[in-house]
Amino acid sequence: MKSVLDKRIETMLQGANELQLWVLDAIRQGFGHLQSQPNATWDSIAARMTDSKLAVISRRIRVLRDRRHEAQWPELFFNELADFYLFAQAFRRIESLPEPLQEELLLQGGRTIRRNDLLDQQPAQHDRWLALGQTSGMEEDLRWRRTWFLAERLQKFALVLDFAFRDTPYTQEWLLGSVIDADFHFFPGVYPLRAVVGEFALSGESFLPFDGFLNARSMANAYTKALSENPFLQIFPVVLSGFSIILQQEQFYALDAERHYLTLSKQEEKNWKLLACSAGHPIDLFAEWDGSRLNPLAMIDDQQIIKL
Template sequence: MDQVVGLAPDAASVKAGQGLARNEKWADAGSSERAVWGSCQGSGKQPYQTGVDLGGPAYKCSCPSRKFPCKHALGLMLLWANGEIQHADEPDWVRTWVDQRAERSERPERKPGEVADPIAAQQRAARRADRVSAGLAELAGWLDDQVRQGLGGFDQRAYAELSRLAARMVDAQAPGVAGAVRRAAAVVGRGHGWPGELLEELALIHLIVAAHGRLDELPPSLADTVLSRIGWSTETARVLAEGEQVEDDWLMLGRVVEPDERLTVRRVWLRGATTGRIGLILTFAAAGRPLDPLPARPGEYVPGALSYYPGALPLRALLTQSDPRTPAPRPTGHTVRQALASYVESLAADPWNERWPLVLQDVRPARHGEGWALVDEAGDGLELVPGWDPLKLLAVSAGDPITVAGEWNRAGLRPMTCWHHDRAVIL
């Protein structure tokens, strides 16, 4: 029993594991000479599938926790150490997992990308989880202080405080949160309505901090979203093996390329011709390096399968292209109100969603204050992002209504592609 407790990453995990070390918490539990396994019902629809390779020990659990071992593995081992789990034949998933671990341990040379020491990798992940938790706890305290003090005079101390917090989040290995803090800093002093925008940014940061503290209570898909927003990555191999796969003819709505001093990011937006599903292909390249070739030109179909990354709002995906790309007709679109309603739906699933593709039908470019907007037949309009040059859009439209695909965020719409009859024009 003491040996099991000694494996725990922290005291909180010991306490949580002890709470799960009861027979009524587990279904399909069993043990063999090599492993112990079982299913523990959490807050989601599906129970968490937990296994322990006794030869390591090594742990496998479908829960979203980044601690190794997690509370489910600790509870299972405590129950086993107390002699309360019966001997049984290994189920297929346990036998396959343990066999694969045994096979890897016998390899004289490891393959590229293979983890040399899975136990060490688990320990590194646990140390990172502790750093993330400590950093977010500090951030939570700072946010509570702002609620008590109010935002009056905040612009005078904003740069130093938010810069310090962003750096602290980088040290805590929570790069996603660091980026959110930087976005909040960029809002300060920008226009007359900046206090309201800042409050919105801080509220989203507070929400991610609060969600992290309740990871074990969240549905698995939402927990995956929270971890992704914090900055945990998902291995490509896991996406290809376990991600939801959707086959369709994928229309390439457009692409956005954002270069900076260190990294060039390209976002490619796809929409399924049959399913209507949205897909986002992200590509990265170091500054000065070329990006991978595009899967198609905007306005073309890419027949193939998308493997989606886990999350409450599956968007990012990997594309397996199975057939040559083909021309596509002009896509159907929405009115401005319908398009914005689809964005609101996305926020209901993922409140941290920053971007959303919109296809607007029968819109015209028109002046809007100091900038431009796309206005539909009902007179509703969407502002374009500040500084976007509308000349090419105006030339295609020539005063007539057109279909436009763009990327929407809170700053406005960034047009990517428009259609002149059935011919796609890259903007």
């Protein structure tokens, strides 16, 4: 990797120092004070992060600004500011970190790698890949889409992240439940998940059966292991097998056979659909875990992928 003393790293380091001061000020003044700040105040720190080559941090601050009036804002503030502080502290020590973790920090901050460079520099991981889940959204004028793939032989996940401006179509459409014979090239870092698709062709053969976590305990253990490798991990993909969906006091949960539960994210329409489809019976599903809540993306019925 290029020396961490180059101009870009120095600029990012200055931004990390300013980010840490902003977090500490927010803690001293209280989350309520931060919540009440006008958009212009939020936009100012976000712009300074952009100027410091920390585009990802800037985007997350703008998202936090737009979500600060949600009911769960205290938990949201706590989690995001804790992540920001961890990032700032780690970046100040970047020279002493192992190279894969340096790469991870640069990506978390906003370093971009061109697709062609990634295809040339990162080895291809060839397998048959199942499009297992997909979610999308919009931030200002930019649409984004996350598509999750599962490798048949390698038994690993890959995240393909696509962006499009306003109504511009995405470069490639991925059909949920489809199987492709493909080369995936993963971004550098620790516990790599994000990847780009190289050469690929649709596969007409069925995908071999795969197993998921049978209980919340085994999922938590796997998540803990992944987090120990990459402390900046924000999304952990999971397949859950034999979980029931329940509603208790206006909150939805995924319940395993041992009566341990995982809290579902606040997406009423999706959760009601999931509850109706399960009809009180254990089901298999694919979801994103953020450390506190589960975001279900698809039901799995006899290897058929049903989008939620």
